[in-house]
Amino acid sequence: MARISPEAREKVRRRLLETAAEHFAERGLEGANVDAIALAAGVAKGTLYNYFASKEELFARVLEEGCRLAAQRYRGGRRSGSLRAHLLALAEADVAVLREEERFMRVVVREAMSFRPDTYPLLIEHMAPYLMQVKAVLERGIDAGEIRSDRPVEQLALLFVGTLVLLFVQHWGSGGTWPSLEELPELAVSVFLDGAGPPRESP
Amino acid sequence: MARISPEAREKVRRRLLETAAEHFAERGLEGANVDAIALAAGVAKGTLYNYFASKEELFARVLEEGCRLAAQRYRGGRRSGSLRAHLLALAEADVAVLREEERFMRVVVREAMSFRPDTYPLLIEHMAPYLMQVKAVLERGIDAGEIRSDRPVEQLALLFVGTLVLLFVQHWGSGGTWPSLEELPELAVSVFLDGAGPPRESP
Amino acid sequence: MARISPEAREKVRRRLLETAAEHFAERGLEGANVDAIALAAGVAKGTLYNYFASKEELFARVLEEGCRLAAQRYRGGRRSGSLRAHLLALAEADVAVLREEERFMRVVVREAMSFRPDTYPLLIEHMAPYLMQVKAVLERGIDAGEIRSDRPVEQLALLFVGTLVLLFVQHWGSGGTWPSLEELPELAVSVFLDGAGPPRESP
Amino acid sequence: MARISPEAREKVRRRLLETAAEHFAERGLEGANVDAIALAAGVAKGTLYNYFASKEELFARVLEEGCRLAAQRYRGGRRSGSLRAHLLALAEADVAVLREEERFMRVVVREAMSFRPDTYPLLIEHMAPYLMQVKAVLERGIDAGEIRSDRPVEQLALLFVGTLVLLFVQHWGSGGTWPSLEELPELAVSVFLDGAGPPRESP
DNA sequence: CATGAATGAGAATTCATTCAT
């Protein structure tokens, strides 16, 4: 079976990547089984190794792809609109990715929780462009007096992203009961901006 | 043979539990190594099996202990004082546990991220008493008009706990840079109550 | 499809054979890698199998070629001259082959050391014509009284060839330090004829 | 099965070493099979790894043991007697080792023929004490005028050892036909000292 | 004919668990 088209090859690679994401999301790097991944992807064990040099590399590629997908979300974010609308757009884009690529997202989140010295820098690096975008939105919010200015914007950006992840985790953990993906963006923005205190008086 | 005093036995058990927590925190259930745990705890491999029936049971016991420690935090929470003071006390108690039993906490958090059907219910169950306490505090806050009343208090409790975990994770992930354990409780309460919006006018 | 000229085909075959000899010399039959051989020879893996039915056959052909090269050395050996000159010529021819086809020679020597029932007879068989020539030379030496006659000439022939191989091995093993290829023929003849005892009185 | 006596442990180790030597002698490092070695030694696969960290280490230990055995041969070599008697004693000791530890010897010889950069220095190093002894004997022979003095004694020592190995190889290769182990020592000394030329006139 | 992707048997190695001492 030689000389297959680059498209066909890419298709197999993609299928392996997605199957691997599923397994790694479910069982982690150590718990996942290369044989099972290959089998589930519909290829023989050896074939997987024609695409990825080792289990570790496969994992790294899945992580990379997960980060890439996450970072890609805000391409072409609008410039106009209220801060709240902007944050909502960001959160909705995030949820959209989650819907389509849940497996990759879960691998990223799960790995992020393990703080392994060999993957954590990778995660941070790939997250950088995403955080930049959040920061840009928040900075305009600070200028407009819609965001408290007593904290570094980097920290606020981390808090926003963290809030999203937190809600994802609660979504997963509750089996989708609460919060649902529909309500999640609004909830995230509300929690981030307003907190749990009593409603602010609107001027 | 050799009858051992119950105290000595309990001491060995405890050492095994703590060493195991450290290893599970570092490498997860699958990645950890029974030999290494026993060795690090200063006993032979076989001895570990005199205390725990299997690796899985050892893991479950570590998880259980982690949850117990977390749930124990609020023993003797005061009844009086402002809502903010109460939440701060809760958060500080949490951080205090974190300082002393970081390894157990990391195992719990890490496992919580994996959503495994066989351990997730366990986590939820063990978390219940803790959540109850948070709920009790929040309910009084709602009565006092200090907490928004448009959301179920269960959800607010989850958000508070989630915010704490989120900040723990950012603490670990940043290598302790931000947030530091000192500032963490205040930050958590502020984020939870006030959000990132502009300061409320105090009446 | 694509009919190839017999010359081109022979050229590819030869390149494969030589590359294979290099790899087998370096790593042995089991250690060598079909992929690596094909790659180094500049063809695809599958192509190799158009020329040789299996790794084992490829190895057998390399061995055969090595023996053939070794046996070819004495074509046109002169009839006249002293015994010592004759042996010197034999040894020099041997060294000449070694220079040009070192890889094949090393495969043969290496394989000879493993005494495998499935290749050893092959080696012996291919060595036969070469040994014949040595025997012929030695027989004339015996007739001329220049060789001790108390040992079967077959054994003496084996000793002569063995001495050559021994010195090759010491040449390879010493990284070419001692003996050098230049001094090797003379040394071989001297060792074979004179031994390490004190010089004979020449009559 | 714990706490076995050091003797029992050493016994198992020894059996593994000997079985491994047999397999490595037969099939080489790459061709040998760890499972088969363990099985033949009467232990489970995993047990072998309790004694040797890897196939490579096992091989290195076999090589080491082979060299050690070879180097041990001349303990207590006598000081008196003729050169020829001394060399004969050396050769006989060698043959004695060969009889008892043929498998180790074959591994050493076989490996020596492969000139692998990672094992060759090891071989040389372990051979050193043995060569020293040969040298000492030969030096006395030179002083006594029984050995030609026109060659460095190191080279002569290598030639003597090489001659022995050469005859071993011919012994193995001929299936024990020629030379037999009985005649081998005398033959080696004769070949080494006298060569194949006509007998020297004895003074 | 050449190619190189696919295959899967086989090899080395790990490791949780058992159990004789």
Add this chain to the structure above:
DNA sequence: AATGAATGAATTCTCATTCAT
């Protein structure tokens, strides 16, 4: 009770060979 040697199922990875393109 403690030990650590023995076990073998399970896992990762290799590689000779096949065959569709």
